[in-house]
Amino acid sequence: AQSVTQPDIHITVSEGASLELRCNYSYGATPYLFWYVQSPGQGLQLLLKYFSGDTLVQGIKGFEAEFKRSQSSFNLRKPSVHWSDAAEYFCAVGGKGKLTFGQGTILTVHP
Amino acid sequence: DSGVTQTPKHLITATGQRVTLRCSPRSGDLSVYWYQQSLDQGLQFLIQYYNGEERAKGNILERFSAQQFPDLHSELNLSSLELGDSALYFCASSPQGGDNYGYTFGSGTRLTVV
Numbered sequence: 249a250q251s252v253t254q255p256d257i258h259i260t261v262s263e264g265a266s267l268e269l270r271c272n273y274s275y276g277a278t279p280y281l282f283w284y285v286q287s288p289g290q291g292l293q294l295l296l297k298y299f300s301g302d303t304l305v306q307g308i309k310g311f312e313a314e315f316k317r318s319q320s321s322f323n324l325r326k327p328s329v330h331w332s333d334a335a336e337y338f339c340a341v342g343g344k345g346k347l348t349f350g351q352g353t354i355l356t357v358h359p
Numbered sequence: 360d361s362g363v364t365q366t367p368k369h370l371i372t373a374t375g376q377r378v379t380l381r382c383s384p385r386s387g388d389l390s391v392y393w394y395q396q397s398l399d400q401g402l403q404f405l406i407q408y409y410n411g412e413e414r415a416k417g418n419i420l421e422r423f424s425a426q427q428f429p430d431l432h433s434e435l436n437l438s439s440l441e442l443g444d445s446a447l448y449f450c451a452s453s454p455q456g457g458d459n460y461g462y463t464f465g466s467g468t469r470l471t472v473v
Contacts, residue, residue: 284464292464294461294463346404347462351401
């Protein structure tokens with residue numbers, strides 16, 4: 249069965265600092281991987297996705313993620329965080345007709 | 360605006376009651392997915408429809424049912440409601456039925472059972 253683990257429930261960074269959110273997945277074949285962001289009271293917005301090819305994918309809002317098959321990881325990064333990035337971030341793996349989400353990482357940004 | 364429309368945005372109802380949540384997918388999308396989001400369970404996949412047919416089923420209770428109509432809108436019916444059914448219910452859509460497109464999510468229906 250497919251699964252996603254986001255080891256960090258809550259991360260706090262200062263505005264302007266770099267960010268890395270961790271994601272590990274379990275899936276038997278080549279995975280389809282996604283990162284979503286959810287602001288309070290809102291739905292989930294797709295940040296980026298990986299299907300194949302270049303293992304470093306660029307997304308919206310200056311985010312990028314790197315697929316590492318050997319580590320079963322798909323970590324999300326941003327070089328310089330803005331206060332508006334404060335939200336909850338979900339990693340997901342696609343397969344068998346559904347996306348399976350991790351438990352999410354809440355990002356707090358300090359001024 | 361994501362293009363996926365969910366109504367109502369908020370719903371408060373009593374235990375034992377039945378409610379219907381509605382979803383209109385993004386224009387051109389054939390697949391609709393329902394998810395339940397709660398603090399203790401996170402985002403749980405309930406069910407998927409593709410062009411009117413049930414395609415995949417997840418952790419959906421027998422008290423819950425869904426359908427997709429010819430105009431592609433979908434409804435999620437929740438009956439014999441319990442306190443534990445209180446959650447955010449999201450609808451999402453995608454162009455086809457595969458997993459590689461990513462989904463477009465609506466803003467959700469917050470259900471409170473009292």
